[in-house]
Amino acid sequence: MSQSSLRVEPAPHPRGGAGRFGRGRSGLGRHAPAWLAISPSLLAILIFVYGFALWTAYVSLSASRMVPDFALVGLRNYERMWGQDRWLVAAGNLVTFTALYVVVTLAVGLLIAILLDQKVRGETPLRTIFLYPAAVSLIVTGIAWKWLLNPGTGVEAFMRSAGWEGFAFDWIIRSETVIYAIVVAAVWQQAGFVSVLFLAALRGVDGEMVKAARLDGAGPIRTYWSVIIPAIRPAFISAGVLLVAFALKTFDLVVAMTAQGPGYASALPSTFVYDMAFQRNQLGMAAAGAISILVFAAIIVLPYVVWEFRKSDAR
Amino acid sequence: MPADLNPSEMVAARRPATRAMLYVVLGILGLFFLAPLAVMVLTSLRPIEEIRSAGIIGIPQTLTLDAWRAAWSQACIAAVCEGLQPYFRNSLVIAIPATLLSTLLGAINGYALTKFRFPGADAIMVLIILGCFLPLQAVLIPAAQTLSALGLANSIYGLILIYTVYGLPFTTLFFRNYYVGVPSEIVRAAHMDGAGFWRIFFQIMVPISWPIAMVSVVFQFTGIWNEFLFGVSFTTGASQTVTVALNNLVNTTFGVKQYNLDMAASLIAALPVLIVYLFVGRFFVRGLTAGSIKG
Structure with a gap:
């Protein structure tokens, strides 16, 4: 589904007791309605999130192919997966895609935020224009960019018909470059979202620090580079983590733009999982791919969540 | 926070040439973000013969809602031809x-x-x-x-x-x-x-x-x-x-x-x-x- 930056608003200090009430009644009794109220959701999350993830982990260690098979086979699915060229291409693509996508989206998002922060006229309509792609589905995004990047119909055809005969822009049809075409569409979809995070951070920068830098004779570029951008480092971390999490599950965009093609040159781990689970009857390998994605996500996300909660506690 | 301490106030570009550049860059970025939507809208309104001869980027010569009508209620998805509706x-x-x-x-x-x-x-x-x-x-x-x-x-x-x-x-x-x-x-x-x-x-x-x-x-x-x-x-x-x-x-x-x-x-x-x-x-x-x- 969509994404949202993780912001944990600090809770009021518990020692004041303002957050708790109903003292005097027995401990369990006064909390019973709250427990009852939250238990359906909690149960659903425990089953659908944690239970299902463990279930997938079990499948990844089992002999399941077309139908579930509960016999455990150790890491054989993982070994088989790493022996598949399709997985190697997908994993390699994920590394390239994530690196380029995160760096370029952060750069474009920051650029937009800084430009919008110059007291420009028409900030509101401009923000609307930069952010609307985030509301549009990745399937629609993929279809639009598929035809724009297709050399026969899109930018290349347009430039050639405008008189530039030798113009070439055919990333999407070539195996070596197709992943860059996916990056273009992904950046277009998410840069506006990142600029919202950056713009909020820029507007929260301590004015005294900026003033001091200016009084020291630092020019605007210097001030941005050595005072303001370091001051918004938390926004870089939030945006970066969200983009990596997004990159790990990118699926729709590839399906709509290239259907993993040419061949499987633009496959990603997410498309590998889908293929193995629903097209090739290799449940065990599909689960192994899914668990690999989950482990990457956990490595990136868990330290970040801890950091967010610490930050909220410190405030 | 007093007005004179607003950070963006202090680093905001002021020179006219810089301001002009600012708007040019914002304009180019705006076009990059709007272009796909504009191309989609224009292409959806053109007859297919015209697109085939001129590519998907271009100003329509004839406008028609046929493609919208077909997409809504006639286009075939697998064997069912009822459009997206x-x-x-x-x-x-x-x-x-x-x-x-x-x-x-x-x-x-x-x-x-x-x-x-x-x-x-x-x-x-x-x-x-x-x-x-x-x-x-x-x-x-x-x-x-x-x-x-x-x-x-x-x-x-x-x-x-x-x-x-x-x-x-x-x-x-x-x-x-x-x-x-x-x-x-x-x-x-x-x-x-x-x-x-x-x-x-x-x-x-x-x-x-x-x-x-x-x-x-x-x-x-x-x-x-x-x-x-x-x-x-x-x-x-x-x-x-x-x-x-x-x-x-x-x-x-x-x-x-x-x-x-x-x-x-x-x-x-x-x-x-x-x-x-x-x-x-x-x-x-x-x-x-x-x-x-x-x-």
Whole structure:
């Protein structure tokens, strides 16, 4: 589904007791309605999130192919997966895609935020224009960019018909470059979202620090580079983590733009999982791919969540 | 903060040449962001012969709504030639209840977690919120097996269940962040007056919750409408969502590519979320920043 930056608003200090009430009644009794109220959701999350993830982990260690098979086979699915060229291409693509996508989206998002922060006229309509792609589905995004990047119909055809005969822009049809075409569409979809995070951070920068830098004779570029951008480092971390999490599950965009093609040159781990689970009857390998994605996500996300909660506690 | 300490004031470009450059760069970026939408709209309005001779980028010579009509009610998806319309209806029937249910449950959770800080409340909150980062691939196979065991495979109810549950981490986070800012004294006073958990919720919390409820509704509706992985994995044929049907329409057309039809279909599928975005975009932005009222 969509994404949202993780912001944990600090809770009021518990020692004041303002957050708790109903003292005097027995401990369990006064909390019973709250427990009852939250238990359906909690149960659903425990089953659908944690239970299902463990279930997938079990499948990844089992002999399941077309139908579930509960016999455990150790890491054989993982070994088989790493022996598949399709997985190697997908994993390699994920590394390239994530690196380029995160760096370029952060750069474009920051650029937009800084430009919008110059007291420009028409900030509101401009923000609307930069952010609307985030509301549009990745399937629609993929279809639009598929035809724009297709050399026969899109930018290349347009430039050639405008008189530039030798113009070439055919990333999407070539195996070596197709992943860059996916990056273009992904950046277009998410840069506006990142600029919202950056713009909020820029507007929260301590004015005294900026003033001091200016009084020291630092020019605007210097001030941005050595005072303001370091001051918004938390926004870089939030945006970066969200983009990596997004990159790990990118699926729709590839399906709509290239259907993993040419061949499987633009496959990603997410498309590998889908293929193995629903097209090739290799449940065990599909689960192994899914668990690999989950482990990457956990490595990136868990330290970040801890950091967010610490930050909220410190405030 | 005094006006002279506003950071953007102090570094804002002032020289006319710099300002001109600023607007030029913003203009180019704006074009890059608008171009795909403009191309889609223009292509959807052109006859196919014209597109085939001139490519998809260009000013239409003739305008026609034929492609829109075909995309809505005639185009073939697999063997069914009823356009996107039946799947559009599926998406509404799935997205509306799932949005409302996950929002209501998120409000109850946020209320219980902030106003009744019972033992374990923080741990429960972390458990729920971590779900925001779950890569859905990690639950795909069990979810498919569970839906078929429940007899909900390939059904609208199955997707309502799935979207409600996986929306809970987000809606809980939204309401939790909102209710943290509501003074607990109000709740406490009501409690002293003898109001119980549910009466306080419906009579005090619900009436003040509409801004965050809007955030949650907009975020959930947009997310569910656009969702593809679960849609394509759990529905086929008549129960497809509009996003899945759109992908099938574009990828399974036989013969000559109907670019105008693809574009009209894409716009029809995107229209509800674009309308939501244009009219209540500020709630959408707040959803992206976890319901922050400042953001």
